[in-house]
Amino acid sequence: MSFLDIDERLLELIEHIEFDRSPLTDIKTVGHCDLGLIEGGLCNAENVQVLREFRAHCKTLVAVGACAINGGLPAQRNHLDLGRLLTDVYPQGVPNDPELPLLLNHVHPIHEVVHVDYFLPGCPPSADAFWSFLTDLMAGRTPHLGHGLIHYD
Numbered sequence: 001m002s003f004l005d006i007d008e009r010l011l012e013l014i015e016h017i018e019f020d021r022s023p024l025t026d027i028k029t030v031g032h033c034d035l036g037l038i039e040g041g042l043c044n045a046e047n048v049q050v051l052r053e054f055r056a057h058c059k060t061l062v063a064v065g066a067c068a069i070n071g072g073l074p075a076q077r078n079h080l081d082l083g084r085l086l087t088d089v090y091p092q093g094v095p096n097d098p099e100l101p102l103l104l105n106h107v108h109p110i111h112e113v114v115h116v117d118y119f120l121p122g123c124p125p126s127a128d129a130f131w132s133f134l135t136d137l138m139a140g141r142t143p144h145l146g147h148g149l150i151h152y153d
């Protein structure tokens with residue numbers, strides 16, 4: 001959502017880029033891309049599979065936000081016993097449909113599984129941080145978040 005907060009700058013952006021798989025498109029698999037923006041930590045097996053797919057297809061991969069960078073708030077579950085947690089949340093029986101991805105014992109930041117080229121901090125990063133980051137990349141510059149654009153909350 002914070003990315004969409006770039007508001008009317010989105011119109012300028014789409015003159016220069018094309019979206020591949022994203023929550024904004026209906027594309028189900030990842031094609032070859034210049035840039036992959038990954039939000040969220042790794043909580044289940046499907047997260048790992050999708051992340052690997054992005055890494056294999058994107059020249060540059062970015063960990064966006066606290067969850068992708070260090071696990072974020074969801075990683076607070078790392079202090080709890082997963083089995084106990086599930087039985088507490090699902091007292092009537094833990095869902096076991098094979099279609100459901102298995103949870104990982106711990107929540108992991110994405111850099112623990114794949115190489116990450118850039119980190120865009122914040123929970124979430126501000127729209128101005130997204131804009132600065134993307135305009136730098138599109139201009140062929142190494143992204144540099146100026147004063148006021150780096151925060152971790």
Ligand code: SF4
Nearest residue numbers: 065066067072123124
């Ligand atoms: S906004 Fe915060 S909690 Fe939500 S995905 Fe981004 S970093 Fe995680």
